[in-house]
Amino acid sequence: MTSRFGQFIRGIQAELPILIGVVPFGMIYGVLALSAGIPPAAAQAMSAIVFAGSAQIVLTQLVVASTPALVMILTVFVVNLRHALYSASMAPHLQRLNPFFKLLLAYLLTDEAYAVTILHYEKVPAPDADCPEDDRRQWFFLGAGLALWSSWQLSTAVGIFLGAIVPASWELDFTLALTFIALVVPTLKDRSAQTAAATAGVVALLAFHLPYKLGLIAAALLGVGIGLLVERKALTQ
Secondary structure, three states: OOOHHHHHHHHHHHHHHHHHHHHHHHHHHHHHHHHOOOOHHHHHHHHHHOOOHHHHHHHHHHHHOOOOHHHHHHHHHHHOOHHHHHHHHHHHHHOOOOHHHHHHHHHOOOHHHHHHHHHHHHHOOOOOOOOHHHOOHHHHHHHHHHHHHHHHHHHHHHHHHHHHHOOOOOOOHHHHHHHHHHHHHHHOOOHHHHHHHHHHHHHHHHOOOOHHHHHHHHHHHHHHHHHHHHHHHHHHO
16 A cells, blocks of 8 residues: 555546546636625635535525525535435445544545545555554545545636626526536436436426425435435346
């Protein structure tokens, strides 16, 4: 196993190809946040505190719709519910870390950081239980997470700057849909994922006119539910 610094650099290197899609996403968020009337400082702070691209963009739409705070909280909870699954998957690999390191890595746990880190944990065996201090794999996680965090903060700042100079007449909302399509389509590799995505898409269209963007919550819940049913049925066959 390489040194801590070596693991850290490998984490950054593994994350770099993914940043090609993350940087434009962060810029789009910055532009949309400013066009929604969110102050630049608040928009940047949201990237630092929330640190969840999909949730942040959904929040900007809810702000435009003057959605009640409770509905905003519930929507973000549903959108980010997948992180609970990521946490459960990562927990066996991180259980021997000190609480501070666990909190730091929990903050950095995102879709992109999880994707490269879990593959690394599966490829690199854990050290003997008698020598937990020899487990340096968490530094790979730290490198991947910090690479993503840094690029997200910078791309958000660039988007906020562009949002201040882009005319309001330029409708940029359509770029949100294009970005999510580009992120989601490559991951639809099995029937359950494809069914979940199709179900969520249809429900989102049918429930588009529900107040406070409640159609998003309905689409997410039904999509996940149908996807799980299809997966369970496939496993029992």
